[in-house]
Amino acid sequence: MSVRDRARRALRRLVEASATERALISLASLAASVLVGAVIVLVAGRTATCEEAAFVLATPRPFGVPELASVGFCYDPVAVFDRLFLGALGDPASPGWDPLNGRMATTLRETAVLVFTGLSVALAFRAGVFNIGTQGQLVVGALATAVAVLWAATFVAGVVGTVVLVPFGVLVGAVFGGLYGAIPGALKAYADANEVVTTIMLNFIASGVALYLVRSVFKDPASPANQTIPLPDHALFPPLLFAPQFGVSILALLFGLLAAGGVFVLLRRTVFGYDLRASGLQPAAAEYGGVDARRTVVASMTLSGALGGIGGAVYVLMVLGKFQTNVPAYGFDGITVAILAGNNPLGVALAAFLFGVLKSGTTVVQFATDVPPQLVGVLRGLIILFVAMPEFFRLLGRRVLPQDRAGGDAVAADGGSEPTGTDRRGGEP
Secondary structure (H helix, E strand, O other), X not given: OOHHHHHHHHHHHHHOOOHHHHHHHHHHHHHHHHHHHHHHHHHHHHHOOOOOOOEEEEOOOHHHOOOOOEEEEOOOHHHHHHHHHOHHHOOOOOOOOOOOOHHHHHHHHHHHHHHHHHHHHHHHHHOOOOOOOHXXXXXXXXXXXXXXXXXXXXXXXXXXXXXXXXXXXXXXXXXXXXXXXXHHHHHHHHHOOOHHHHHHHHHHHHHHHHHHHHHHOOOOOOOOOOEOOOOOHHHOOOOOOOOHHHOOOHHHHHHHHHHHHHHHHHHHHOHHHHHHHHHHHOHHHHHHOOOOXXXXXXXXXXXXXXXXHHHHHHHHHHHHOOOEOOOOOHHHHHHHHHHHOOOOHHHHHHHHHHHHXXXXXXXXXXXXXXXXXXXXXXXXXXXXXXXXXXXXXXXXXXXXXXXXXXXXXXXXXXXXXXXXXXHOOOOOO
C-alpha cells in the first residue's frame, strides 16, 4: 500500500469516526498540546534571565551518588498550565472553593457570548456557506439592541421592565443581525458573489457605520468614550447567582444552551434542517431533489446572522450594559469555536466553554506568573491548534473523498453520509 493510499485510508477513518472516538481524539490532542507547550515553556525559560530558577531539572542520584548536574529554568510549566486551566475556574482544588467566584464568572461570561457566535458560524458552515461576517452581525445586533432598549426603557420599569425589555432586546438583536446576514446571502444566491469576500467587507462596514452613529447620534454626552448612554439596571439580564459586578447572568448562559439545543433539533428533526444540510453536503443532488438552493442560502445566512445578532444583544444586556465601539472579536473567535466543535451545535457549547477557560486563564497566567504575555498567547494558540486540527482534517476529508458521499450512501439526517446495511455506524458526524 502506497503512502497516498495509507493517507486516504487514515483520512477516511477520521471522517467515519464516532462521537466517542472524536471526543477521545480531542482529549488526546489537548494532552499533546500541553506536553508540547511544556517543552516550549522550558525552552523559553532557558533563554530568559532570572535570579532564581522557578523549575529545576536535576539528574537522578541512585545509591547516594552526588548530583552531577542541575539545570534551572526561569518558567515553571506546571504552574503555567495550573493557572491557565484551574486559575480560570477559581482554583477548584483549593479548600473552601466558591464556584461563584470572579474567575468562574469571567469564564462563563465569555462562554455565554461565544455560544451564539459559534452557533452562527456552525449553522452557515453546515449549509455549505462560509460566514466570516459574524463579527459584523454581532456589532449591528449589539448597537440596535442598545438603542432600542434605551428607548423602550422609558416606558416600563422594575421587574416588569426586565421581563419585557430583555426579550425585546434579544429580539431586536436577532432581527437586525439576521437582516445584515441576509445581505451576503442574497448576494451569493442571486449574484454569485463570494460570501467570504462580502462578509469580510461587511465586517468593516458594520464597524465603521457603528462608530459614526455612536459619535454623531447616540453618544453619551457624559463620557469621553465612544459609547451610548448606559442602560438602566432593570433593562439588563438579572445576575441571580453571581454578584452584579461580575457581568454574568446564569439566565443568559442557559439561554445559550437552549439555543444550542434548538439549532440541533432544527438541523436534525426538521425538513428545513435536512434541506440545509443536504445543500451543504451535496448541493447539486439537493437541488435535483427539489431543494431551492437560493432560498436555502439566504435563509441559512439570515439565521446565522440572527444568532450573531443575539450574541451582540447578550454582550450589551449582560456584559457591558451599553454599546461601546471596539467590540472584542467574538465573531472571529466563533469561527474557532465552530471548528473545534466540528460544526455540531451541541459541541459548540463545550468548545465555547474551553475557549472561555483559555481566555480567562490567559489573564490569570499573566498576573500570577512571570511568563511574558507573548508566550501565553503562543500556548493558547497551540492548544486551539491541536484540538482543532483533527476536526479540520475531518471536514477536509468529507470534501476530498467524494466516494464516501456517493454510490449507495444516503444523505444522513445529521448532514453527513450515512452508510447503509451492516456498515451503519452509530456515531455522530
